[in-house]
Amino acid sequence: MRAKKVLFTSTNAMAYHFLIPHVKSLIDEGYIVELACSNLDGYDELLRSRLIGAYKSTIHYVRLNRNPFKFSNIKGYFEMRKIISTGRYDLISTNEPVMGLVTRLAARNERKKGTKVSYTAHGFHFFKGAPFKNWILYYPIERFLARYTDIIITINKEDHNRALKFKINKIEQIPGIGIDTEKYSKVVIDKARKRRELGVTIDEAFVILSVGELNENKNHEVIIKAVAKLNNPYVFYVICGKGKLENYLKDLAKKLGVDQQVKLLGYRKDIDEICKSADIFAFPSKREGLGLAAIEAMATGLPIITSNVHGIVDYSTDGVTGYICNPTDVHSFAQAIERLLKNDELRINMGIQNMQIANKFRLEASIGKLKKIFGEVLSNE
Incomplete structure (x- = not known):
């Protein structure tokens, strides 16, 4: 019997940070797995370095931009169609x-021939x-695309x-793409030394x-x-973290007189150790599908x-896990910090409570x- 063949599509950054464990798991189950990615600088070699040996997978690249209105996305569409039409x-x-x-x-077209799309x-x-x-832009698009989808998988209750x-x-609904809870719960550091390093x-x-x-x-501001x-x-x-608002945030801290108390560290690979050196975690986002950083x-x-x-709000409960605030309410955040x-x-x-809650993810x-989920979808072919 022919092995089932799966194609994951995403940016190579998402594949590197989040999808590799799922790719490896399917390969272990006997699936043939390939990826089609749009390229973000610096991630190509990182991605390939983690899919080697028994887990070596074909990685296709398509010219897609996160901005849906970029002309290059048309070329990306035709590249993706070719990959899908020849990939079986x-x-x-x-x-x-x-x-x-x-x-x-x-x-x-391939869906009409039996390919399932998730x-x-x-x-x-x-x-x-x-x-x-x-709502005007994304909601009608998603409703329209549902007709070309066999299954939608969400990571939070509201979206579900x-x-x-x-x-x-x-x-x-799945509990996010998953975190290595053991890595974060068992890390041990010299707290004073780590803080000095930061x-x-x-x-x-x-x-x-x-x-x-x-x-x-x-929403760090x-x-x-x-x-x-x-x-x-x-x-x-x-x-x-890194990003386009780095100078804005530095200028804001200086303007407010707290530039000596605000430390922008850039991209870090030792987040587990930095978490252990902190007293509390702030996650004031205006939108999050779930928010793995907070769960970590x-x-x-x-x-x-x-x-x-x-x-x-699927995991953050006021007075239980910490405190929740309106994302623009400076006073509420200050009050929560002080408490x-x-x-x-x-x-x-x-x-202690949060460590138990994090295990769900x-x-x-x-x-x-x-x-x-994938097994059920494929068994219904």
């Missing part, structure tokens, strides 16, 4: 909005509280309930940590403003202060669920 795939699993759009349109929504752009333009309104046969030299410092790209959606509002020189805010912080035993939007700053016992208890659970 049993299942195509696509990820991300633009890639999901192009892949599903390109797979229309779309994993890592967070719809239309959600409760989303800008009106998102929304997808139930689409005309589609199968809708499933530029936090005050022994009595209270350290708030955020991890994420420096962009408008991640609300925490910088909250730190300034507290007017406490012992409160430090450490941010791991929970796995290390940190209480979390988050916004009250989208997939974040945790003044109550060591509360922080410890919340951290462990990698093994996500891999098992996705493998089961």
